[in-house]
Amino acid sequence: MGVEQTRWLTLDGVSFEAEAFSRVWLLALATYGVGDIVTTIGLVWFSPLHVEANPVIAGAIALFGGGGFLALKLLVFYLALGISLTALADEDRLVFYGPPLVLTVLGVAVTAHNIALVV
Template sequence: MKLPSGLRLEGTPFDGREFSRLWFVATATYGVGDIVTTIALIGFSEKVREANPLIRAAVDALGNAGLVGLKLAVFLTFILVSVDAAQREDPIFYYLPPIVLTVMGTFTTVYNVRLLMG
């Protein structure tokens, strides 16, 4: 599959391997850790309910698919922001999206695990 030229890093000062590493960590924390622990909380905890009203509404309407769909939409939006920033040679908005998702994902994963254990 060939990507449109606007979705490539060629011709930018940014390295594709670095991009992959940044987004791998964001995927592991926000994409996997947060989703798995949130599903565990929603499915197995009678004491805890989802605090985020948008996620709660998505789960109420579509179940776990709503949660995953919403997270995927956020994730893809952030990737597009990062790639667009690379095209504009803007290092702040190139690095900021994967860093924000990594921090959010790490925090929510650890918080969810604490809730599961308590």
């Protein structure tokens, strides 16, 4: 019986920079993660005038409450990260940096929309 080698996914040997990778994902986390989550919670749970407009998220909230909402957000992050990491073998910059940038743009738009609803 041989010992099976575990192969870890790293940025060693590819043209992508770990610092740039961290920065784009931190930006996605700040906007789509924190910004959208905080403003959505503020609107949906603390404002009697607003409801969640996204039917998938509204369904998750109806069935599972805040945990369902956060689970969907986490699922989106994991899917985007998985898509991003598939680009390591091909060194495809668009697929590598695209998912966090899409989440960032979406996060800025949704957070700004939520803030506009409050004001």
